[in-house]
Amino acid sequence: MTQTSPVGLHRVLAPAGALPQAAERLDAAPEIGPDEVRVRVERLNLDAASFRQLATKHAGNGDAVRAEVLEIVATRGKMQNPVTGSGGMLVGVVDEVGPESPLGLAPGDRVATLVSLSLTPLRITDGLASWDGRSEQVPAEGHAILFGRSIAAKLPDDLPSDLAMMVMDVCGAPALTHRVVAGYEQPSVAVIGGAGKSGSLALAAARRAGARATVGVVPVEHEAESLRAAGIADHVALADARDPVALAAAVESALGHPADITVVCVDVPGCEHGAILATADRGTVIFFSMATSFSAAALGAEGLAADVTMLVGNGYVPGHADLAMDLLRTEPGVRELFERRLAHEAG
Amino acid sequence: MTQTSPVGLHRVLAPAGALPQAAERLDAAPEIGPDEVRVRVERLNLDAASFRQLATKHAGNGDAVRAEVLEIVATRGKMQNPVTGSGGMLVGVVDEVGPESPLGLAPGDRVATLVSLSLTPLRITDGLASWDGRSEQVPAEGHAILFGRSIAAKLPDDLPSDLAMMVMDVCGAPALTHRVVAGYEQPSVAVIGGAGKSGSLALAAARRAGARATVGVVPVEHEAESLRAAGIADHVALADARDPVALAAAVESALGHPADITVVCVDVPGCEHGAILATADRGTVIFFSMATSFSAAALGAEGLAADVTMLVGNGYVPGHADLAMDLLRTEPGVRELFERRLAHEAG
Numbered sequence: 001m002t003q004t005s006p007v008g009l010h011r012v013l014a015p016a017g018a019l020p021q022a023a024e025r026l027d028a029a030p031e032i033g034p035d036e037v038r039v040r041v042e043r044l045n046l047d048a049a050s051f052r053q054l055a056t057k058h059a060g061n062g063d064a065v066r067a068e069v070l071e072i073v074a075t076r077g078k079m080q081n082p083v084t085g086s087g088g089m090l091v092g093v094v095d096e097v098g099p100e101s102p103l104g105l106a107p108g109d110r111v112a113t114l115v116s117l118s119l120t121p122l123r124i125t126d127g128l129a130s131w132d133g134r135s136e137q138v139p140a141e142g143h144a145i146l147f148g149r150s151i152a153a154k155l156p157d158d159l160p161s162d163l164a165m166m167v168m169d170v171c172g173a174p175a176l177t178h179r180v181v182a183g184y185e186q187p188s189v190a191v192i193g194g195a196g197k198s199g200s201l202a203l204a205a206a207r208r209a210g211a212r213a214t215v216g217v218v219p220v221e222h223e224a225e226s227l228r229a230a231g232i233a234d235h236v237a238l239a240d241a242r243d244p245v246a247l248a249a250a251v252e253s254a255l256g257h258p259a260d261i262t263v264v265c266v267d268v269p270g271c272e273h274g275a276i277l278a279t280a281d282r283g284t285v286i287f288f289s290m291a292t293s294f295s296a297a298a299l300g301a302e303g304l305a306a307d308v309t310m311l312v313g314n315g316y317v318p319g320h321a322d323l324a325m326d327l328l329r330t331e332p333g334v335r336e337l338f339e340r341r342l343a344h345e346a347g
Numbered sequence: 348m349t350q351t352s353p354v355g356l357h358r359v360l361a362p363a364g365a366l367p368q369a370a371e372r373l374d375a376a377p378e379i380g381p382d383e384v385r386v387r388v389e390r391l392n393l394d395a396a397s398f399r400q401l402a403t404k405h406a407g408n409g410d411a412v413r414a415e416v417l418e419i420v421a422t423r424g425k426m427q428n429p430v431t432g433s434g435g436m437l438v439g440v441v442d443e444v445g446p447e448s449p450l451g452l453a454p455g456d457r458v459a460t461l462v463s464l465s466l467t468p469l470r471i472t473d474g475l476a477s478w479d480g481r482s483e484q485v486p487a488e489g490h491a492i493l494f495g496r497s498i499a500a501k502l503p504d505d506l507p508s509d510l511a512m513m514v515m516d517v518c519g520a521p522a523l524t525h526r527v528v529a530g531y532e533q534p535s536v537a538v539i540g541g542a543g544k545s546g547s548l549a550l551a552a553a554r555r556a557g558a559r560a561t562v563g564v565v566p567v568e569h570e571a572e573s574l575r576a577a578g579i580a581d582h583v584a585l586a587d588a589r590d591p592v593a594l595a596a597a598v599e600s601a602l603g604h605p606a607d608i609t610v611v612c613v614d615v616p617g618c619e620h621g622a623i624l625a626t627a628d629r630g631t632v633i634f635f636s637m638a639t640s641f642s643a644a645a646l647g648a649e650g651l652a653a654d655v656t657m658l659v660g661n662g663y664v665p666g667h668a669d670l671a672m673d674l675l676r677t678e679p680g681v682r683e684l685f686e687r688r689l690a691h692e693a694g
Binding site for chain 1: 354356364365366367368369432433461462463465466496497498519590591592593617620624634637639640641642643644645646647648649650651652653654655656657658659660661662663664665
């Protein structure tokens, strides 16, 4: 393998010319090219939408979920859910670094990959024997390949690695929220799904970037209580994000007006129109949910004659992992929400 | 009908709480509320995807297509294709204007609606007797209702109405392109599908907004010839937009570097990664194609470690119809492309 591409084109087996994410099958051979890195896998962290789809399909049967994940990885050379298209991330230890790799990694570094599993060549060698198929956190043995243009972050020494991973998995949301909020003059910000992982980080990032007022919207009272206790939002509102009128009313009632910036962090379909309706003229909606429908957003804004900027939430913003880690370290409320979730998932 | 909603909630019959576009059934009663407008319909312009679905389903049998359109409108109170979810637009004459309507219309105005038929209350009274069921252009008698927050544009006196309608149908693209280009310092701009309706207007808008250099990308040589002859792009490049590597190479070769702004105007799936790869760091991709996949865009940018802003092309920007008409009037190359297309569709 002498000629390698920084975006991994040389690993695509089919169809020809596709990028690794769009590819049906990748070559996960362990031999690395000059700008590649091979990582010894310790754990996969499946994307929430992907895991939910698998768990629902198999009615919570962990053995069936595990069998399907193994089948996907064996067939595709990567862990990309064929229905949701999404992947997740992984934690591992750097095994070998090609002489021309620009990633700044060294053998022995413990890293989390910040590019999706949906484009990362992966081979699993332990049959996922240590996983019960009932959690997004998948202990695994095997190897993965990073390309020249991949992103991987060293795991911090001062944080448990499962906590760090959970943060890194959603670190694009606070970074992009910070950038958008900083581009307005003291805007008001609504975060739909404010008690979740990306949502709580987005709320903290909005405040740090200079938001005048923030509201976290959650669907149920116990989430509202957690979010109030965390103290990271100026207001907490209850609404079903799939009900456009109720969502817009909840945001307006909390802020006194529509939000300048609305951040959608809930992974359920049908939140596009509510988010648009909750946003002020010349405002911005940032869609981080993979359940977002492009046409529902585009046609919805047109149908509502809403002059709003709508952003596809890009998971990559330079410095995103550092910002998210810093928010976790400095905002006890954020850390509390993450630790509670971690305990819940572990339990 | 005393209490009306600017977005038409009071016209939704089922399901309760839905917005008009998501609704199954609307109330198309002719009596208007204080902020509504009733339009006497002259012609419907079915959305291309919707008409194609109907024509295919009925194997080109015009009578069957007509019967189904009548059935849809009678049942749903709007012309929304249940399979594609799309509608189209209409041309008519303003009949009655509520005293509180903010649309600035007067009885007798000839208008085109710029919100989709998929959310416009509609009743047809002539059984579509003048339509053969074989074209997207549907002569019709009946009435339609515009809400407080609807959008309708007066048809210009100096342009044929089929030409004006064709322009209005895509007028969101040049308006948003203009806004984004004006937000950069003399950016370079690539328009994928530059010889099409939205694409040619976007190219003209980019130049007017101060683009340093523009490239129109087209898939086949005869489109390249048309675009060169139109003289609205600084460069014309040939590439299949579904091939990310080829698309990025074509843009880079034409401009000498990746584009600061890439505008996607081709209605084929799979253009997300090529558009991202063709765009410079801190650049912007505007997706106008309804074939765009949200997750392909989001995960693609992350997978390519691409720090690009990605916009969902919002069909509504204030002043969009005026800008598009002005570009058509002042850019002979744009008008030529539109007239050729009109002749082709009529023929």
